[in-house]
Amino acid sequence: MINYGRHLIDKNDIREVVKVLKSNFLTTGPKIKEFENNILKKFGGKHCSVVNNGTSALHLLGAALNWGKKDFIATTPITFLADANCIVNNNANPEFIDIDKKTYTMDPNKLEERLKKKKIKAVIAVDFAGHPCDWKSLNYLSKKYEFTLINDACHSIGAEYFSSKKYAINYADYVTHSYHPVKAFTTGEGGCVISKNKKISQKIELLRNHSIKKERHEWKYKIFETGMNYRISDIHCALGISQLKKVDKFIKERRKIADFYIKKLKDNDNFILPYENKNCKHAFHLFPLLIKFNKILLNKKQVFKKFLRKGIKLQVHYIPVHLQPYYRKNFSINRGELKISEDFYKKEISIPIFPGLKKDILSRVIKELKIIC
Numbered sequence: 492m493i494n495y496g497r498h499l500i501d502k503n504d505i506r507e508v509v510k511v512l513k514s515n516f517l518t519t520g521p522k523i524k525e526f527e528n529n530i531l532k533k534f535g536g537k538h539c540s541v542v543n544n545g546t547s548a549l550h551l552l553g554a555a556l557n558w559g560k561k562d563f564i565a566t567t568p569i570t571f572l573a574d575a576n577c578i579v580n581n582n583a584n585p586e587f588i589d590i591d592k593k594t595y596t597m598d599p600n601k602l603e604e605r606l607k608k609k610k611i612k613a614v615i616a617v618d619f620a621g622h623p624c625d626w627k628s629l630n631y632l633s634k635k636y637e638f639t640l641i642n643d644a645c646h647s648i649g650a651e652y653f654s655s656k657k658y659a660i661n662y663a664d665y666v667t668h669s670y671h672p673v674k675a676f677t678t679g680e681g682g683c684v685i686s687k688n689k690k691i692s693q694k695i696e697l698l699r700n701h702s703i704k705k706e707r708h709e710w711k712y713k714i715f716e717t718g719m720n721y722r723i724s725d726i727h728c729a730l731g732i733s734q735l736k737k738v739d740k741f742i743k744e745r746r747k748i749a750d751f752y753i754k755k756l757k758d759n760d761n762f763i764l765p766y767e768n769k770n771c772k773h774a775f776h777l778f779p780l781l782i783k784f785n786k787i788l789l790n791k792k793q794v795f796k797k798f799l800r801k802g803i804k805l806q807v808h809y810i811p812v813h814l815q816p817y818y819r820k821n822f823s824i825n826r827g828e829l830k831i832s833e834d835f836y837k838k839e840i841s842i843p844i845f846p847g848l849k850k851d852i853l854s855r856v857i858k859e860l861k862i863i864c
Contacts, residue, residue, distance in 0.1 A: 495806040496673035499741070499846045507733040511725050522725035526732050527683070533735060535657030536666065536685040538692035541728065542699050545645050545669025545682035547721040549577035549615070552665055552684050555694040556613065556639060558583040565605065566615040567597045568811035568832045574615050574643055575812045585822060586611060587813045589829040593766040595619045595779065599628035606636045613639040618647030620765065620808070621774030626652055626662035633664075645669035648676065649742035651772035660685050673845070675741055675774060676734035678727040744846040745775040748853060752778055752842070755857045761786050761864050763838070777808055781838040787864050794840065797863045803856060806841040
């Protein structure tokens, strides 16, 4: 079965993990800080706090920023549940902002419309599929309306904005990563928060380890608030250190696959292909293909089934978060309120894209797309 995404592990990755398995530290050891330093060197920022996954990174950041019941936090509905869940799990209120028709990222104009009506404490914008948001506009709005700006860059590791790979922390106050196996590089499971604020980073690192404060060289420890166990192990970090060295190569291969798909599908009127702004370099974590189902006389479920019979597993990114039963019930969000996001969902499928995909597999995907659609 060919999946929409997967990891690529080589002998160097395995060797680095085995070294840790033979060492004195499997967790809370030297690989944690080494990985954090390497992330900062690659993506910029002053402080990095690695954790056990991207969801934990978002949750800890909200906790460190003291979100609460009276706070409204804006995000996009076209994202994984974690962005909205981290808001609710910090007792704050989600505000969903519709997407741009071309990039599928948060529309700054729609955000400003909301900002004029309601005080927003923070905005979590997502570089959907690997295409950077309009960060210049979002950064301008963050200063004008005085909110904290967060880049959920889980999709866009390795992307470029105005020729910079370190753009995320240059425009946002905080950046979160995920190192899940389908992402640009992997630790197995892992994530981080990149920050320019030392105090917030220290709070995150306290909270990720039960909020324990130890007395130097003694057995004593104290807590003044409750925390979580969101630590990442040295085993995971060793894999991350090795994988990070190859991230540019991985992105180059993803872009090559995307170019192949675009070349083969650009003349087919049944599809809408991913857009790339001239000031951006898409990381292609995903290849979101929009299908005009009304033209092919098939629905999404039928297309999925036909591909499964051919050994190709498609995916959808995403069911708009505001349409999930929990959010409709608890935050009074109605179908039709975010029309661009809902229309996007009706048409979108994600086709396979990951390093290591052979040309014969890519040709097979194209062949089936043309036959089925």
